Structure formats: structure tokens, C-alpha cells
Amino acid sequence: MAPIVSVQKLTKTYGNGFEALxxxxxxxxxGEILALLGPNGAGKTTLISIICGIVNPSSGSVxxxxxDVVKDFRQTRSLIGLVPQELTTDQFETVWNTxxxxxGVYGKKPDPALIESVLKDLSLWSKKDNMIxxxxxxxxxxxxxxxxxxxxxxxxxxxxxxxxxxxxxRREMWQVVEKLRANxxxxxxxxHYIEEAEEIADRVGVINGGQLLLIEKKTAxxxxxxxxxxxxxxxxxxxxxxxxxxxxxxxxxxxxxALLHDYQSEDGQGSVVPLLAALAQENIHFRDLSTRQSSLxxxxxxxxxxxx
Amino acid sequence: MNFEAVKSIYMFEMARMRRTLLQxxxxxxxxxxxxxxxxxxxxxxxxxxxxxxSYGAFITPGLIMLTLLTQCIGNGSxxxxxxxxTGTIYEILSAPVAMTEILLGYVGAAASKGLIIxxxxxxxxxxxxxxxxxxxxxxxxxxxLTAVTxxxxxxxxxxxxxxxxxxxxxxxLIVPPLTFLxxxxxxxxxLPPFWQAVSHFNPVLYLVSGFRWSFYEIADVNPLIxxxxxGLFLVICLSVIGWMFKTGYRLRS
Numbered sequence: 001m002a003p004i005v006s007v008q009k010l011t012k013t014y015g016n017g018f019e020a021l022x023x024x025x026x027x028x029x030x031g032e033i034l035a036l037l038g039p040n041g042a043g044k045t046t047l048i049s050i051i052c053g054i055v056n057p058s059s060g061s062v063x064x065x066x067x068d069v070v071k072d073f074r075q076t077r078s079l080i081g082l083v084p085q086e087l088t089t090d091q092f093e094t095v096w097n098t099x100x101x102x103x104g105v106y107g108k109k110p111d112p113a114l115i116e117s118v119l120k121d122l123s124l125w126s127k128k129d130n131m132i133x134x135x136x137x138x139x140x141x142x143x144x145x146x147x148x149x150x151x152x153x154x155x156x157x158x159x160x161x162x163x164x165x166x167x168x169x170r171r172e173m174w175q176v177v178e179k180l181r182a183n184x185x186x187x188x189x190x191x192h193y194i195e196e197a198e199e200i201a202d203r204v205g206v207i208n209g210g211q212l213l214l215i216e217k218k219t220a221x222x223x224x225x226x227x228x229x230x231x232x233x234x235x236x237x238x239x240x241x242x243x244x245x246x247x248x249x250x251x252x253x254x255x256x257x258a259l260l261h262d263y264q265s266e267d268g269q270g271s272v273v274p275l276l277a278a279l280a281q282e283n284i285h286f287r288d289l290s291t292r293q294s295s296l297x298x299x300x301x302x303x304x305x306x307x308x
Numbered sequence: 309m310n311f312e313a314v315k316s317i318y319m320f321e322m323a324r325m326r327r328t329l330l331q332x333x334x335x336x337x338x339x340x341x342x343x344x345x346x347x348x349x350x351x352x353x354x355x356x357x358x359x360x361x362s363y364g365a366f367i368t369p370g371l372i373m374l375t376l377l378t379q380c381i382g383n384g385s386x387x388x389x390x391x392x393x394t395g396t397i398y399e400i401l402s403a404p405v406a407m408t409e410i411l412l413g414y415v416g417a418a419a420s421k422g423l424i425i426x427x428x429x430x431x432x433x434x435x436x437x438x439x440x441x442x443x444x445x446x447x448x449x450x451x452x453l454t455a456v457t458x459x460x461x462x463x464x465x466x467x468x469x470x471x472x473x474x475x476x477x478x479x480x481l482i483v484p485p486l487t488f489l490x491x492x493x494x495x496x497x498x499l500p501p502f503w504q505a506v507s508h509f510n511p512v513l514y515l516v517s518g519f520r521w522s523f524y525e526i527a528d529v530n531p532l533i534x535x536x537x538x539g540l541f542l543v544i545c546l547s548v549i550g551w552m553f554k555t556g557y558r559l560r561s
Contacts (some may be wrong), residue, residue: 014561015561052333052402053401053402053559053560054398054401054402054561055560056556073404074310074404076404077402077403077404078404080402082398082399082402083382084395084398087397088394088395088398089394089396090394090396092324093328097320097323101316101320102313102399103316104313104316104319105312105313105314105317105399105403105405106312106403106404107310107313107314107403107404107405108312109312117417121482128450130556147399152400187339218341247536
């Protein structure tokens with residue numbers, strides 16, 4: 001199946017000379033949830049803004065649903081809903097009016113029943129006649145999501161959707177996302193909260209310095225880059241590692257009370273069992289052991305840290 | 309053509325006027341009434357007539373133009389500046405809307421508001437002085453053309469402005485002197501020849517003169533020239549906006 005969004009050799013240099021994107025290639029499959037990770041200023045928002053039509057590309061092309069975002073902007077933008085990072089709202093409008101306005105601007109006939117269900121899904125129904133400025137930050141975030149959903153988009157962009165959002169709303173938001181995914185909506189989100197990407201994304205892309213460093217299935221990524229660490233709490237302190245253990249990737253903690261062993265989780269043979277046997281031979285006893293798998297966050301820090 | 313979007317933007321802007329009814333409608337009416345009391349009644353009682361028309365009636369077209377210009381520039385500029393300022397412009401830029409449709413929505417609303425207020429002032433004026441309209445059709449043409457042109461001009465200012473100070477610069481600093489020196493309150497025939505010549509460089513002179521002609525058939529310049537000049541401003545504004553849209557100037561980087 002052709003990708004629903006296809007970004008090719010995309011670059012963007014702003015008027016002040018800042019190179020926000022340096023040749024990004026990215027295919028987004030229909031129906032997937034893609035998380036884009038990257039530090040501030042990595043180019044995430046620029047990338048989204050170009051796909052949505054807010055920023056013009058300097059070179060390269062973006063196809064959405066097979067249409068060019070510049071030439072056939074009507075077709076492409078009709079497919080897309082965007083929830084921006086900043087809480088930009090019409091402070092003096094009511095929730096109902098601002099959400100209905102969004103639907104109209106997207107060229108859709110008024111549909112009060114649909115707006116009602118969107119507002120109810122986001123727990124905004126009781127606030128429908130409130131002015132937006134009377135709402136809390138989390139409520140404003142919901143309004144922005146409701147606006148983006150008001151025209152029934154096939155692709156939803158969530159730019160840092162959970163920045164400054166409490167646990168409750170975050171959970172509700174992921175429920176909405178799950179419901180949308182069940183309806184076949186493609187979802188692209190950028191986030192700083194890596195647990196979030198880990199929890200809900202199908203694929204993860206990492207952007208830094210205007211380049212897409214990698215994009216991979218989350219599970220494959222965790223497998224490929226995920227490292228495991230074995231920690232052995234020793235019964236007696238060690239002053240130095242015996243020479244016979246030099247074949248293993250071992251480090252001794254400062255106080256000599258723990259041994260740390262890094263290993264690939266996908267090692268066919270596995271080095272843990274022979275290591276434990278070797279330790280027994282050396283008469284090194286331990287009172288406890290634990291293993292830890294690296295999180296997406298570790299992977300991310302390692303990746304971005306390397307290139308920085 | 310995305311009519312639904314044009315309608316949405318237009319209605320959204322008009323809703324703002326309903327919400328701010330007091331500032332939008334009442335204040336220009338009060339201001340104009342004050343002009344009538346001060347210029348029309350207090351000072352005007354000492355001026356018999358200008359070119360055969362009572363002074364109060366003479367200044368009415370100028371006063372309507374003054375309000376129309378201020379309102380259209382103000383509404384046209386704030387309409388597009390405000391979403392830029394708050395950031396809500398992201399939605400309009402990411403919607404399947406052509407720039408011409410955005411323009412139609414905002415400028416249409418600004419011109420409509422200006423026209424509504426212009427008509428209200430005309431009605432207000434009729435309580436103070438005897439109004440006679442010799443060429444009603446041409447009066448409407450002048451009124452509509454001016455409203456559209458200066459709403460477009462306002463739109464340009466709104467796109468250009470980066471702060472509220474800049475936004476207010478033109479309406480506060482440039483429009484009042486041009487209107488006062490454009491023959492709103494006098495016929496330029498009353499001026500010395502040098503200032504008469506200078507006045508011809510003032511675009512507002514053509515608006516006021518043409519508009520006044522449609523009332524009383526007296527004009528400082530030929531009404532056809534007035535019409536031509538308004539048409540010229542219209543074309544200039546449209547060209548500037550065309551360029552802005554093409555380059556994405558301060559809207560789409």
C-alpha cells in the first residue's frame with residue numbers, strides 16, 4: 001500500500017539562514033501511530049508545519065494521500081488535522097463556536113451532532129458555552145484537539161500533545177487516540193515523554209539537527225539497540241577482577257560490592273550462564289542479582305548524544 | 309472555491325462586531341454627533357453656506373468618509389492581525405483555503421462593518437441636517453468601493469504589523485491628517501492656490517469630493533476622476549496583497 005504521507009529530500013532554510021531541515025525522507029503508513037522524538041529545535045515542528053501547509057518547503061516534496069502539499073493543497077489539507085504545540089486559542093470565543101468554526105474553515109457543512117460527540121469524547125460538553133479564556137490549560141488543550149477532530153481528518157498531527165497536561169487528561173487523550181486508530185486514522189505525534197512513545201507508538205523516528213537519524217518499528221528498535229545489564233551484589237567485596245574473567249564485559253563498582261555486566265539481549269548463546277559458572281569457579285559469591293533493559297530513553301540519549 | 313470557509317471566516321468576524329456592539333457602533337455614532345454639534349451647529353451657524361449648501365449638510369459626506377476609512381482600516385487590519393498575534397492563524401494556514409478565500413472572508417467582513425456604520429452615521433446625520441442625495445446609485449458605488457479598498461488597505465497593514473503600535477500607526481497618524489486636509493470640512497477652493505495644488509496629492513480628497521458630488525453635485529475634482537482614483541487605489545492594494553500572498557510575506561515563511 002502506498003504510504004499516506006511521503007516526504008522526500010525535504011529541506012527548509014528560514015529567512016534568517018537557519019537550516020531547520022537538511023534533507024528528510026520519511027514514509028508514513030496509513031493507520032499507524034508514529035512518534036517523532038527529538039530535542040528542542042531538532043526540526044520536528046518545522047517538518048509537521050510543512051506537511052500541514054503552514055510553512056513552505058525550500059526544496060524536496062511532500063505527498064499526502066498521493067497529492068502534493070503545495071500544488072494540491074486543498075486535497076492534502078482536507079485530510080489533515082493539526083493540534084499545535086502552543087495553546088493558541090481565540091480567548092473570547094465559546095468552545096462551541098470555535099470548534100464549529102474549525103469545521104467550517106475546512107469546508108465542511110455544519111454537523112452539530114458530530115461536534116457534540118467530539119466534545120463529549122473530550123469531556124468538554126459541559127464547557128461548550130464557556131469562553132475559552134475561562135478554561136484551564138488542560139481544557140484548552142482539549143479544545144485544540146476538538147478543533148482538529150471537527151472536520152474528521154484521516155491524519156492527525158499532535159505536536160507535543162501532553163506538554164503541561166495532567167495524568168487524567170493524558171489518559172483520556174490516549175483513549176481518544178486509541179479510538180481514532182481503531183477508526184483507521186493515522187497519527188503522528190512529537191513528544192519529549194519517551195515513555196509515551198514507548199507505550200503507544202508503532203514506529204519511532206528520531207530527529208536531531210534537521211535530520212531523521214532513524215525510523216524503525218518500536219519493537220525492532222528496542223531489540224536492536226536495547227542493551228541489558230546484569231548486576232550482581234557480591235557477598236564479599238572484591239579489590240580487583242580476577243584475570244580469568246577478563247573475557248567478559250565486566251565492571252566492578254567503586255566499593256567493590258557489585259559487578260556490572262553489559263550484554264546484548266539478542267546474543268544467541270548468551271554470556272550470562274557462562275559468566276555465572278566462571279564466578280562460581282573463582283569462588284565469588286553473590287547475594288542478589290538483577291537485570292535491567294535499556295528504555296527508549298536510553299536509546300534516544302545514546303543516539304542524540306552521539307551526533308551532538 | 310471553499311464557500312463554507314469564506315462564510316465561516318466572515319460570520320466569525322461579524323460575530324466579533326456583535327459581541328463588541330458598544331465600541332463598534334455606538335462610539336462612531338457618538339463621535340460623529342460631536343462633530344455635528346461642534347462643526348455643524350456651533351461653528352457652522354456662523355458659516356452661511358459652502359457652494360450653496362448649508363455647512364452641516366456640506367460636511368456630512370466627509371464625516372461619513374472619515375468614519376468609513378477609520379473603521380475599514382481598523383477592522384481590516386485587526387481581523388488578520390489578531391490571529392497572527394494570538395497564533396490561531398495556524399488553523400487558517402493549515403486549512404484547505406486559498407489565500408483569496410481568506411481575503412474574501414476578512415475583507416468582506418471589514419467592509420460590511422464599515423458600510424453598516426457608514427449607513428448608521430448617514431441616518432444619524434439626517435437628524436441634524438437636511439440630507440439630499442442627488443445620485444443615490446453613485447453614492448452607493450462610492451461607498452462600497454471605498455469600503456472595499458480601505459478594508460484591503462487595512463488587511464495589508466494587519467499582515468505587515470508586528471506589534472499593536474505598528475498596527476495603530478497608520479490609522480492614528482496618517483488617516484486623520486489626510487481626512488482633515490482632504491476637504492472633509494471645507495471646499496479646497498477656499499485654500500490658497502499652493503495648498504490647492506498640494507491637496508491634489510491627497511488621496512482622501514478624491515474620495516470625499518466624489519462622495520460629496522453624489523449628494524449635492526458639487527465637487528472639488530471631476531467625479532469621474534474621483535472614481536478613477538478609487539479604482540487606482542483598489543488596484544494598488546490588490547497588487548500589494550497579491551505580492552504578499554505569492555511570497556508568503558509575514559504569513560507563511
